[in-house]
Amino acid sequence: PLNTLAWVTASTNYMALGYESTALRATVAARRLGVTDGGALSAMGINFMRVGRHDEAIKCLEDALSAEPGLHRTVVELLHTTNAVADWRNYQSVLERVKSGTQQQIAKGHFTELQPFDALALPLDSKMLLEIAKGYALDAMHNTDQSMAFRHLPQEPYLLPDGRIHIGYVSADWTDKSAVGRALRAGFEHHNRGRVLVTCYILRNQKAVHDRAAKGILSSIVERAIPLDQVTDLGAAQTINEDKVHILANLNGYTSSARTELFAYQPAPVQILLQGFAGTSGAPFLQYNLVDQVQSPPEHSGFYTEKLQILPVSAFRGEGSGHERVLSGAEKELARKSIRLPPQSFVAANLNRPFKLEPTIFESWMSILNRTSEAYIWMFNWPEAVTARRHLRRAAGRELSKRLIFTDLLPLDQRITGKTVADLFLDTPEYNAHGTATEVLSAGVPVLTLPGPKAHSSRVAASVVLALEMPELVARTRDEYENIAVQMIQNPKITARIRQKLETSRVKSTLFDKKWWASVLERSFFQIWELWCAGESPRHTVTARL
Numbered sequence: 001p002l003n004t005l006a007w008v009t010a011s012t013n014y015m016a017l018g019y020e021s022t023a024l025r026a027t028v029a030a031r032r033l034g035v036t037d038g039g040a041l042s043a044m045g046i047n048f049m050r051v052g053r054h055d056e057a058i059k060c061l062e063d064a065l066s067a068e069p070g071l072h073r074t075v076v077e078l079l080h081t082t083n084a085v086a087d088w089r090n091y092q093s094v095l096e097r098v099k100s101g102t103q104q105q106i107a108k109g110h111f112t113e114l115q116p117f118d119a120l121a122l123p124l125d126s127k128m129l130l131e132i133a134k135g136y137a138l139d140a141m142h143n144t145d146q147s148m149a150f151r152h153l154p155q156e157p158y159l160l161p162d163g164r165i166h167i168g169y170v171s172a173d174w175t176d177k178s179a180v181g182r183a184l185r186a187g188f189e190h191h192n193r194g195r196v197l198v199t200c201y202i203l204r205n206q207k208a209v210h211d212r213a214a215k216g217i218l219s220s221i222v223e224r225a226i227p228l229d230q231v232t233d234l235g236a237a238q239t240i241n242e243d244k245v246h247i248l249a250n251l252n253g254y255t256s257s258a259r260t261e262l263f264a265y266q267p268a269p270v271q272i273l274l275q276g277f278a279g280t281s282g283a284p285f286l287q288y289n290l291v292d293q294v295q296s297p298p299e300h301s302g303f304y305t306e307k308l309q310i311l312p313v314s315a316f317r318g319e320g321s322g323h324e325r326v327l328s329g330a331e332k333e334l335a336r337k338s339i340r341l342p343p344q345s346f347v348a349a350n351l352n353r354p355f356k357l358e359p360t361i362f363e364s365w366m367s368i369l370n371r372t373s374e375a376y377i378w379m380f381n382w383p384e385a386v387t388a389r390r391h392l393r394r395a396a397g398r399e400l401s402k403r404l405i406f407t408d409l410l411p412l413d414q415r416i417t418g419k420t421v422a423d424l425f426l427d428t429p430e431y432n433a434h435g436t437a438t439e440v441l442s443a444g445v446p447v448l449t450l451p452g453p454k455a456h457s458s459r460v461a462a463s464v465v466l467a468l469e470m471p472e473l474v475a476r477t478r479d480e481y482e483n484i485a486v487q488m489i490q491n492p493k494i495t496a497r498i499r500q501k502l503e504t505s506r507v508k509s510t511l512f513d514k515k516w517w518a519s520v521l522e523r524s525f526f527q528i529w530e531l532w533c534a535g536e537s538p539r540h541t542v543t544a545r546l
Contacts, residue, residue, distance in 0.1 A: 004033045008040040015047050024051050031060070038068030046077055054085045054387045072101040073113040080118050085387040086354045086362075088395060095122065106131045111139045116254040120279055120457040121355055121431040126303035129454060133254070133282030134305065140260040140283070148234060149285075150241050152269035158533040160244070164197050165529055168245035168268060170228075171276065172203035172257035174214035176412070179435040180276060181214075183319045184251065189221040190518035196525070198222040199243060201236070204229035205257050228262075237265035246270065247525050250286060253277020270532050273306060275316060278434065278457035280304040287538040288528055290521075291315050291456065294463040300455040307538040309524055312545035313510055314467040316460050318435040320416050320442020322512030326503060327420050335421045339407045342376055346489045347405075349378040349422035349445070351436055354388040356428045361450075362395060364482050365426060369400050371482075372489045376403045378422060419443045423495060424488055432461035441468060442512055446488075446498050448473050450481040468505040472498065 011026035027047045035041055045060030061078040064071060079094045081087075098114060105112045106128070116133045160166055169188065173181040191198050200218045202225060218225035226243075228236040236259070240248060248268035252258035253276050263271055264285050272288040273281050280289065282305050289296070289306035292315040301308055327335060333343035341347055348368070350357075365377055382388070385406060393401035410418035420443040427433050427449035433440070437447050437460070447465055451474065452458025462474050475481035488495045510516045524543040531539065 002033060004030050004035045005037065005040055007033065008035065008043050011047050012043050015050060020051050023047055024053075031056070036067060038064045038071055038074070040064075041067060042071055042074040042077065045074070045081070049077070049081045049084075052383055054081055054087075054384060057081050058087065072105070075101060076113045076118075079122075083121065083355050083358075084353075084384050086357055086391045086395070087387070088359045088362075088391070091359055098122075099124065099128075102128065102132065106135065111135045116279065116282075117256075117277065121358075123358065123430055124454070126300065126454045130280055130282060130303050130305070133280050135282070136254060136260065137264075137281055137283035137285070137305075140264045141285070144233065144261050144264045146264075149265045150237070150267055152266070154269075154533050154535045158529075159246075160197060164193075164195055165246045165525060166197045166199065166244060167191075167525060168199045168201055168240055168243070168248045169251055169274075170201040170203065170240075170248065170259075170262070171251035172205040172259075173251070173255075173276070174200065174202055174218055175205070176213070176217070178205075179319060179415075179439075180251070183317050183435060183438075184275065185217070185221055186319070187317050187514045187517050187521070190515040191222070192519065192522060193223065195522055197224070199224040199226060199245065201240065202227045202229065203252070203257055203259055228259075233259055233261040234265060236262045237267040240267035246529055247272065249274040249290075250281070251276040253279070253281060270528055270538075272309060272528075278431075278460060279455070280306060288541075290524070292463055294466055295456050295459050301540065303455045308540045309528060310540065310542045311520055311524060312543055314460075314463040316434060316438070316464055317514075317517055318438025318442075318464070320439050320512055322442050322506040322509065324417050324420065324443050326444040326499075332421055335418075339418075339421070341378060341405060341407065341421060346372070346375040346423050346495075347378050347421065348375060348424045348426050348485065348489070349419070349440070350426045350428065350433075351378070351380050351419065351440075352428060352433050353382050354384060354392075356431045356433075357392075358428070358430055359395070360478070361428050361430075362392070364478055366396055366400050367482050368426075368485045368489070369396075369403050371486050375489045376405050377426070378405050378407065381406045381408050415439065416443050419445060424448060424485065426485065427461045429458055431457050432459065434460045437461045437464050438511070441465070441502065441506060444499060444503050444506065446470070446473055446495075446502055448475065448481065448484055448488075450475045450478065464511060467511040468502065468509050470498070470502060470505060 007026050007030035011023045014023035027044050041060045041064035045057045048057035064074045075097045079098050102112050102114045112132050112135050119132050200222050202214045215225050245268040247270045250273050266285050271286045273286050274290045288309040290309045292311045336343045416439045419440050422445045425440045425447045429450045429452040449461035451462040465473050527541050
């Protein structure tokens with residue numbers, strides 16, 4: 001009972017098996033016994049972070065680095081944990097250590113401790129993001145028996161006997177709990193069954209292991225829904241190959257619950273990355289990346305291993321119909337009072353999780369508040385926000401912290417309409433609002449964005465805003481971003497004009513037209529399938545607007 005390493009080992013094993021409460025008790029017991037080993041402290045910090053006890057996680061990780069400064073994974077976990085709760089006290093120094101250590105791992109050809117998804121929210125250049133992704137793709141290939149990978153040669157029949165092509169979508173995010181799943185399902189429902197056969201393959205979602213609703217939901221909107229949660233990666237690949245899928249779409253990338261190894265077996269002749277991961281896969285086994293020219297301008301093509309499959313308007317699809325009713329002044333005041341927002345003041349919102357924030361953009365927000373007197377910033381009380389709220393208030397200072405307002409998350413059935421109470425949405429440059437941006441725009445709320453310098457993840461909001469023909473909401477510099485916000489706060493006529501234009505644009509735009517998007521996908525898929533059938537190598541393609 002006094003063996004601290006035994007307690008730490010037990011806690012880590014319980015956590016890996018999904019027994020979080022038991023793992024937490026073991027971690028607390030080890031902490032009380034006074035662990036001094038750097039590796040053990042690091043493991044404890046990771047366990048605390050996974051159950052949302054961020055203060056204890058940060059303390060353990062800092063103690064681990066005091067004991068053993070060379071633990072690079074611990075430095076990465078410390079940055080990840082502090083970012084999750086907007087604790088920026090040592091942000092720059094920890095970030096530099098992460099960048100330096102990651103660069104060393106890349107130079108040695110090693111798999112990096114910094115994961116591709118976590119890297120998207122950091123101020124890293126596109127070349128480093130590419131190299132990180134390549135390492136994870138190579139690791140997936142090392143984890144598979146490549147002698148078992150499928151080989152495909154262009155040969156007849158090129159289509160199914162009924163003349164259709166077979167599209168397979170693979171994801172762990174199909175249920176109503178996933179915004180990505182809800183948005184994509186709404187589009188796939190409109191595929192033309194006379195042209196394409198659609199199969200949705202269901203992976204196990206690590207965050208909803210007991211949710212078995214996906215198959216029933218999908219069976220009502222597509223022809224085939226196949227669970228793959230009980231089979232190995234090779235078994236899943238064999239199933240897909242036996243189904244004779246022509247084009248296989250990876251909707252997870254390197255997000256939670258992804259199974260990259262499945263794709264490393266190349267079960268389909270053509271494989272693409274679509275929406276779920278805002279970057280490159282770095283993988284030779286994914287031939288295309290579905291993008292648009294705003295997310296991924298031609299000059300960024302060198303930061304992808306895939307060929308770009310460019311759609312005529314935004315490649316990102318979120319929720320919303322574009323027809324949500326805009327509240328009258330009196331209705332807005334009443335709705336604001338119900339969630340404790342100031343009824344008549346200007347409310348600028350950012351409703352993303354705190355990890356998308358970083359000190360520079362928060363400084364801009366505080367500059368905006370400093371230059372105005374009747375504006376507030378509205379944020380959500382995410383599970384980690386109890387800690388994040390404290391750090392954000394400290395960063396804002398005594399006076400400005402009073403103008404940060406945190407409310408509970410909106411009920412699921414009000415996730416879009418409830419956002420109509422905001423006057424403006426302030427985007428984050430390093431990792432934009434994606435699904436949230438489309439929800440807010442659909443609700444008639446302008447999104448002010450500042451595209452970042454890196455490909456894809458920092459440009460998605462600009463993509464959806466420009467799809468609505470609202471270039472006045474896309475800033476080119478940080479100063480311009482602040483000035484636009486201040487002008488909208490101080491001049492109600494400017495805000496009213498922008499909102500009126502948005503209300504008209506959202507109804508006319510194809511951004512919220514699910515049927516149109518499904519048809520564009522089909523045309524794009526036929527383009528790349530015809531290239532493969534002709535025996536040609538993958539190449540950048542542009543789908544024409546009809």
